[in-house]
Amino acid sequence: MSRRSAARRRTVGIHLACVAVTLFMGVPIYLIALAALSSRESLNRFPLSLLPVDLSTETMRVFLDSTGVIGGFQNSVEVGLLSLILSLALGVPAGYAVARYAFRGREPYQLFLLLTRALPIVVLSVPLARVFLASGLYDTTYAVALLHTALALPTTVLITSAIFVAVPVEHEEAAMIFGASAPQAFARVVLPQALPGIAAAAIFTFVTSWNEVLGAAVLTLNRRTLPAQVLSTLADSPLAFRFAGGFALVVPALVFIAFMRRYLLNMWGTTIR
Amino acid sequence: MLAPGPGRGGADVSGAVTTAPDPAPSEPSSSAAVPPRATRRRRRSRVPTAALLVAPSVVFLAALFLWPIAVGVGQAFTGADGPTLAHLRRMVDDPYFWTATRNTALLIVVLIPLQFAFALTMALLLRERPRLSSFYFYVWCVPLAISDLAAGLVWLSIFADRGYLNSALSRFGLGDGFAWLSYDNQTSMFVAVLLAELWRATSLVLVIVVAGLQNIPRDYDEAAAVFGATYWQRLRHVILPQLRPSLQVALILRTILGLQTFAVAQALTGRSFPLLVGETYQWYVTLQNEHVSAAIALVILLMSLGTAVVYLRVLRDPATGGIR
Numbered sequence: 001m002s003r004r005s006a007a008r009r010r011t012v013g014i015h016l017a018c019v020a021v022t023l024f025m026g027v028p029i030y031l032i033a034l035a036a037l038s039s040r041e042s043l044n045r046f047p048l049s050l051l052p053v054d055l056s057t058e059t060m061r062v063f064l065d066s067t068g069v070i071g072g073f074q075n076s077v078e079v080g081l082l083s084l085i086l087s088l089a090l091g092v093p094a095g096y097a098v099a100r101y102a103f104r105g106r107e108p109y110q111l112f113l114l115l116t117r118a119l120p121i122v123v124l125s126v127p128l129a130r131v132f133l134a135s136g137l138y139d140t141t142y143a144v145a146l147l148h149t150a151l152a153l154p155t156t157v158l159i160t161s162a163i164f165v166a167v168p169v170e171h172e173e174a175a176m177i178f179g180a181s182a183p184q185a186f187a188r189v190v191l192p193q194a195l196p197g198i199a200a201a202a203i204f205t206f207v208t209s210w211n212e213v214l215g216a217a218v219l220t221l222n223r224r225t226l227p228a229q230v231l232s233t234l235a236d237s238p239l240a241f242r243f244a245g246g247f248a249l250v251v252p253a254l255v256f257i258a259f260m261r262r263y264l265l266n267m268w269g270t271t272i273r
Numbered sequence: 274m275l276a277p278g279p280g281r282g283g284a285d286v287s288g289a290v291t292t293a294p295d296p297a298p299s300e301p302s303s304s305a306a307v308p309p310r311a312t313r314r315r316r317r318s319r320v321p322t323a324a325l326l327v328a329p330s331v332v333f334l335a336a337l338f339l340w341p342i343a344v345g346v347g348q349a350f351t352g353a354d355g356p357t358l359a360h361l362r363r364m365v366d367d368p369y370f371w372t373a374t375r376n377t378a379l380l381i382v383v384l385i386p387l388q389f390a391f392a393l394t395m396a397l398l399l400r401e402r403p404r405l406s407s408f409y410f411y412v413w414c415v416p417l418a419i420s421d422l423a424a425g426l427v428w429l430s431i432f433a434d435r436g437y438l439n440s441a442l443s444r445f446g447l448g449d450g451f452a453w454l455s456y457d458n459q460t461s462m463f464v465a466v467l468l469a470e471l472w473r474a475t476s477l478v479l480v481i482v483v484a485g486l487q488n489i490p491r492d493y494d495e496a497a498a499v500f501g502a503t504y505w506q507r508l509r510h511v512i513l514p515q516l517r518p519s520l521q522v523a524l525i526l527r528t529i530l531g532l533q534t535f536a537v538a539q540a541l542t543g544r545s546f547p548l549l550v551g552e553t554y555q556w557y558v559t560l561q562n563e564h565v566s567a568a569i570a571l572v573i574l575l576m577s578l579g580t581a582v583v584y585l586r587v588l589r590d591p592a593t594g595g596i597r
Contacts, residue, residue, distance in 0.1 A: 015404075018398055018405075025416065031431060032426065032427040035437075046435055047440040047443045047444050048435070048437055050437065050441060091330060094330040101322065101323035103327070106323075112334070113334075119338060119577070120550070120570070122569075123574045124338065126566050126567045126570050127343075127347075130344060131340065131344055153334060182322075211422075213536050214535065214550065214554060227420055227536075231539065232558070234539065235543060239435075246429070249419070249426070250423050252418070253423070254418075257417060264417070
């Protein structure tokens with residue numbers, strides 16, 4: 001009997017701890033949503049209401065109407081898609097090679113990827129600004145997309161190689177026995193099986209690009225991505241604007257994670273090494 | 274430190290475990306390192322194809338990493354007339370630089386152990402499979418996709434002078450407003466940045482640890498329990514040693530990413546709590562001096578490489594002779 005009550009106490013304890021952690025993780029998101037969806041007037045009152053009593057879209061509307069915000073959205077999407085395409089184009093073949101071939105230099109190559117992941121992005125941004133200024137790429141979405149591709153490419157290679165390892169070689173070999181060439185076997189047999197994982201890698205790249213602030217802020221003046229835009233106007237914008245900006249940056253994160261729940265461990269967990 | 278798991282004292286246990294044959298070889302997707310089995314089959318010399326497939330990424334990364342680093346060294350060490358140390362001198366003469374260095378170091382030293390303790394607790398809670406555990410996991414993972422700028426703004430709504438924390442306190446009659454983020458209250462400012470970083474970046478460690486836990490067979494743990502080991506003994510001698518590789522990866526990654534923290538502090542405190550990367554941004558964007566900016570960037574690069582080397586040396590597992 002006492003053992004059972006000890007077990008029950010343990011279960012209750014675990015539950016309480018889970019709820020506490022969830023509150024710590026969830027309440028800030030609730031609060032930023034609340035702040036962004038309150039009217040300017042109610043944000044100016046002092047004890048702010050902790051419950052959604054005075055909801056309005058005013059704060060968000062003002063934020064979206066401010067100069068550079070809609071453009072920032074567009075630039076962010078553009079940069080994200082460009083980096084996604086580039087990093088898949090470069091990363092998927094490399095991932096396939098790492099998964100399937102025992103080529104000389106495979107180990108050094110993987111070490112090289114690890115090394116590039118470990119390089120801080122600041123080190124690239126400032127010199128790249130000069131390089132891009134000289135080559136006329138400065139202040140374009142291409143410049144930022146190149147930087148973000150460099151940032152996401154190592155992870156793309158690692159994720160896709162893990163995915164290709166999971167596709168049995170036998171399927172590919174069977175296709176080739178039946179007369180398919182290697183590229184055909186890849187396109188018809190391997191790719192369909194690997195597609196969900198490749199999509200996960202693509203979304204990972206997009207999220208990385210969407211969230212990157214410093215490089216985008218250094219490499220652009222007028223074609224700023226949304227985070228860079230928010231950062232550069234931070235110092236002289238009212239609190240309501242900052243809350244709205246924070247919320248606008250958080251919402252996509254909620255969507256991404258909801259979509260990618262099944263792949264979280266693959267993307268950020270095992271394959272990140 | 275708590276994070277690396279077992280110290281040298283636990284080496285015999287971890288050695289025994291890591292040299293044991295992999296109990297789950299049928300799960301190749303769970304490991305980033307490609308199992309040799311998959312590659313052995315294609316050992317016919319296909320070198321050209323593989324090289325062709327890998328080459329574009331190598332060329333691209335080399336161009337976007339090595340070239341900028343070379344240019345950056347040039348920026349930091351050359352002036353209008355030839356090589357100079359003037360930019361470096363200007364950097365070290367700036368009082369902000371030293372504050373920023375101290376703050377960055379302090380943030381990492383305090384944050385990383387807290388973060389690992391927190392992430393381990395969360396992962397072990399999930400391991401008990403409570404009801405709603407997939408919901409918990411979702412909520413705990415949301416910050417994975419939140420940028421440090423957004424995290425700073427989220428916590429700004431809490432710590433601002435007229436923000437939610439002060440509102441809640443005043444509703445309970447506990448004073449009417451404390452300037453958490455004021456320059457005069459260095460400690461509360463630091464705690465605010467620390468909390469925001471803990472909130473944002475712990476999920477990364479969590480995901481790595483959860484993935485690591487999934488690869489640990491429950492047999493050892495159950496055997497230890499049968500022989501009467503308490504929960505803490507099992508944690509200390511069975512679970513943590515097997516988690517070691519995951520913890521090592523997470524530790525290196527988090528420390529290097531931690532060195533790059535800046536937008537959180539920028540959003541919360543402006544320049545009142547300078548961090549090194551924030552200083553590069555200041556010098557580049559506000560002060561328009563790319564030379565000093567590049568010099569600070571090189572300092573950050575050296576710090577990152579230094580940490581990586583130190584970790585790789587200190588944490589090397591004697592049984593496997595390397596880090597994976």
